[in-house]
Amino acid sequence: MKKSKMAYSLVKLRLAPVFLSFLSCLTLPSNSTIALDKTLLAQQALSYQQKIKSLLRQNQPTSALEILKQSRNLALVDLLAQSFPTRNVNAPTTETIKQVAKNQNATLVQYSLLYQNVNVAGKRQTQTSDLVIWVIQPTGEISLRQVDLKAWQSKNKTTLADVINHLQQSHSQGIEGHKGIIKISDTTQNSSSLARKQLHELLIQPISDILPTKPEARVIFIPQDKLFLVPFATLQDENNQYLIEKYIISTAPSIQALDLLAKRHNSNTKxxxxxxxxxxxxxxxxxxxxxxxFSKLSPLPGAEKEAKNIASIYNTQALIGDAATETTVVKRMSNARIIHLATSGFLGNSIENPGLLAFAPSSQDDGWLTAAEVSKLKLKAELVILSSCDSALGKITGDGVIGLSRAFLVAGANSVIASYGKISDESTTTLMTEFHSNLTKNPDKAVALHQAMLVTMKKYPNPQDWGMFTLVGLP
Incomplete structure (x- = not known):
């Protein structure tokens, strides 16, 4: 009887994807005031959570992984699918997931947070209960680890959200330079080091025995929720070794997005x-x-030095000062293979306006390039580098962060390098000069960033000086 009830539960829960798939097909006018009921969407999310938990209890990790991929609100996937004639994208199967790992020659690490409803002071609240980690090897082997978050939080006397928030706040502290931090207090360094070790203990240690042992193997992290804000390269183990010292690291919004980016790249003949x-x-x-x-924005002499250094590597001229108008930059972007933007970037305060970049104004424009404007461009770029503060941040959704980095991926870029927080002039110039120098010798972007971080680390040992950037998309 118990087994029969479990089977019935799974059949009933399988209806949840049908409903959300129907919602994703709806096309509403841009000025529509129709809004989906948050309670209804929360109920559907809970259905997915229950389904994943049921499959895990039945020791079906690969089936649970497939359901996880269906459960994400894959708006980015839908936008990327518009690059293809049919515009139809099916939820990934286990074989598709294995093939992505093989094609990328990388170990994929997929995180999922499970939640439960609890009563706190007579009020019903949703809290994280477990962390599930899937590890997909390029050989096709899929492994799973499940971590009791309640036990971890009790041991560390903190919550996962608080640890991540603390690390994020430390990225914004220090003395302000032209683009960001130039000095950080010892207290901030010590507390952020503790946060990096706590996150390593939670996110990496449970899978350390199934991660690659080969030096400088490639690992692609696919986070969820607040985990999108974690700078994985800077996580430290108990021996104070940073993760970037062991692996070539990149991130992706989802396995499905990674697959679509690769297919779009392969189909692009231009x-x-x-x-x-x-x-x-x-x-x-x-x-x-x-x-x-509006507060007057200061000039960025450090960004100018950075741009000129990089331009010399490619034997080209950087757009500086009045020459870098929004109109000129946008026009040049349409035919650029590599785009490097060292300017001021800002987080927006809404889904409609998640971020913007500052350029020189002209008679044709106001100088503000918004994420919404970027997403409508038609780019052929292999790589876009957003060398500005907080460019990897924004509103978090089921398939990543809605912000500038996503906008460039939607516009056609294969990869984006963006920052988790404030960045200093001197260390960023060193990092980016090393990165582009590496890239001219080896087109592998993840390898180039990996090597640049290791070199910069020797000169600037604080992880906030070398570890604030992440590669999102194709390595």
Whole structure:
């Protein structure tokens, strides 16, 4: 009877994907006031959670992984699918997931947070209960580890959210330079080091025996929720070794997005060799929206030095000052293979406006390039580098962070390098100069960033100086 009830539960829960798939097919007018009921969506999310838990209890980790991929609100996948004639994208099967790992010659690490409803002071709240980690080897082997988050949080006398929030706040502390931090207090360094070790204990230690043993093997992390804010390269083990010292690291919004990016890249027959480098543009003098408060933006001499250094590597001229207008930059981006933007970046305050970049204004534009405008571009770029503060951040959804990095992926870029927090002029110039120098010798972007981080680490040992950037998308 118990087995029969379990089977019935699974059949009933399989209806949840049908409902969400139907919702994803709806096309609403841009000015529509129709909103999906949050309670209804929460119930559907809970259905998926229950389904995953049921499969895990039945020792069906691969089936649970397939359900996880269906459960994500894959808006990015839908946007990437528009690059293909049919625009139809099916949920990935186990074989598809294995093939992605094989094609990338990488170990994929997929995280999933499970939740439960609890009563706190008479009020019903949703709290994280477990962390599930799937490890997919390039050989096709799939392994699973499940961590009791409640026990981990009790042991560390903190919550996962608080640890990540603390690390994020430490990325914003210090003395302000032209682009960000130039000095960090010892207290901040010590507390952020503890957070990195706590996150290593939770996210890496449970799978350490099934991660690659080969030096500098490739690992692609696919986070969920707040885990998208974790700078994996900077996580430290008990011997104070950073994760970047062991692996070539990149991240992806989802396994399905990684697969679609690779297919789009392989189907794109158009090639270009142009390299666009922008640094220290003349800043906009008016707010994005009339009536908003506006503080004058300072020039970025460090960004100018960075841009000129990189331009010399490619034997080209960087767009600097008045020459770096929004109109000129956008026009040049359409035919660029590599785009490097060293300017001021800002987080937006809504899903509709998740971020923007500052360029020189002109008679044709206001100088503000928004994420919404970026997503409508048609790019051929192999890589976009957003050398500005917080460019990897934004609103978190089921398939990643809605922000500037996602906008460039949607626009056609294969990969984006963006930052988790504030960045300093000197260390960023060193890191980016090393990165581009490496890239001219080896087109593997993840390897180039890996090597650049190791070199920068020797000169600037604080992880906030070398570990604030992540590669999102194709390695």
């Amino acid at each position: 090639s270009t060799q142009d390299v666009l480098i922008v640094g220290n543009p003349t800043m906009p003098t008016k707010p994005l929206n009339p009536g908003e408060s």
